[in-house]
Amino acid sequence: MLIRAARADDAPAIWQVIAPVIRAGETYALDRDMTEADALAYWLAPEKTTFVLESDGAILGSYYLRANAAGGGRHVANAGYITAGAASGRGIARAMCAHSLVEARAQGFRAMQFNLVVSTNGRAVALWQAMGFAIVGRLPAAFDHPALGPVDALVMYQSLGSRS
Amino acid sequence: MLIRAARADDAPAIWQVIAPVIRAGETYALDRDMTEADALAYWLAPEKTTFVLESDGAILGSYYLRANAAGGGRHVANAGYITAGAASGRGIARAMCAHSLVEARAQGFRAMQFNLVVSTNGRAVALWQAMGFAIVGRLPAAFDHPALGPVDALVMYQSLGSRS
Numbered sequence: 256m257l258i259r260a261a262r263a264d265d266a267p268a269i270w271q272v273i274a275p276v277i278r279a280g281e282t283y284a285l286d287r288d289m290t291e292a293d294a295l296a297y298w299l300a301p302e303k304t305t306f307v308l309e310s311d312g313a314i315l316g317s318y319y320l321r322a323n324a325a326g327g328g329r330h331v332a333n334a335g336y337i338t339a340g341a342a343s344g345r346g347i348a349r350a351m352c353a354h355s356l357v358e359a360r361a362q363g364f365r366a367m368q369f370n371l372v373v374s375t376n377g378r379a380v381a382l383w384q385a386m387g388f389a390i391v392g393r394l395p396a397a398f399d400h401p402a403l404g405p406v407d408a409l410v411m412y413q414s415l416g417s418r419s
Numbered sequence: 420m421l422i423r424a425a426r427a428d429d430a431p432a433i434w435q436v437i438a439p440v441i442r443a444g445e446t447y448a449l450d451r452d453m454t455e456a457d458a459l460a461y462w463l464a465p466e467k468t469t470f471v472l473e474s475d476g477a478i479l480g481s482y483y484l485r486a487n488a489a490g491g492g493r494h495v496a497n498a499g500y501i502t503a504g505a506a507s508g509r510g511i512a513r514a515m516c517a518h519s520l521v522e523a524r525a526q527g528f529r530a531m532q533f534n535l536v537v538s539t540n541g542r543a544v545a546l547w548q549a550m551g552f553a554i555v556g557r558l559p560a561a562f563d564h565p566a567l568g569p570v571d572a573l574v575m576y577q578s579l580g581s582r583s
Contacts, residue, residue, distance in 0.1 A: 286490050289489075324535060326449045328448030329448075331558070331561050391574075392556020392557070392558075394576055396529075397495050397576070399492075399493075400491060410558070
């Protein structure tokens, strides 16, 4: 298992990983019908650092890291992670999250924030908590789940200061 | 006092209103040194609806309204308000916030969220609470205040559903 910076020629493989999650619309607040070009422009945007997790030459996951705000908020990072459906349950999200926390510290960030964790995504919530994130906010009915209807979203946060 | 949609030729007057607040860096998580062109591109971005508050032909405040997220989060609005320094204390922020809540409902939004209210901006926090927003999250040391150092930021939220 190798996590490395994404290259331009990874785009088709990244799309294979992220498309099902975007199309499902259950965990990311993105337009479910967004085009491949728009999705890749979002995932690989210039203000983001994007990584892929590779195993035996196949890309099984990808994540991005960026500043969550500018100015007085630029020391807080934000990240998004997607694991290929077929690779679920192999610790890939956990590995990417651990990598992102190291990378965020290396880039000088002093905290990391997830702005909108869908509360019904229990596996993700539990994983982020295990990785040190606390639930610091709850947004009532802030996410329209395609199957469940309006559900709460969580704001999760962790300071990176104490270990940097 | 009239609140109306901003026009392209309002840009110089809007800049006069927002520049001191951006340069101060105490309330908005924006690059304090951003250029006039970048600031106006941000404030008048195509995905935003931007308004000005006019009194006796002078623009005393401006606000923008936008979707805070896409996909399953697109029913939640976000807004930013700035009052001209010289017009402080005249209820201009309150008038703009009230207008934005009506406008948000008219645009079909079912909630409004402020992502990063600087906790030391007590007057704003109290006003948003008076306007129906609840503090739903606290982000520890998420804002580097130029004078006070790291301070907490608040996530504030209100459902618009019950009155729409």
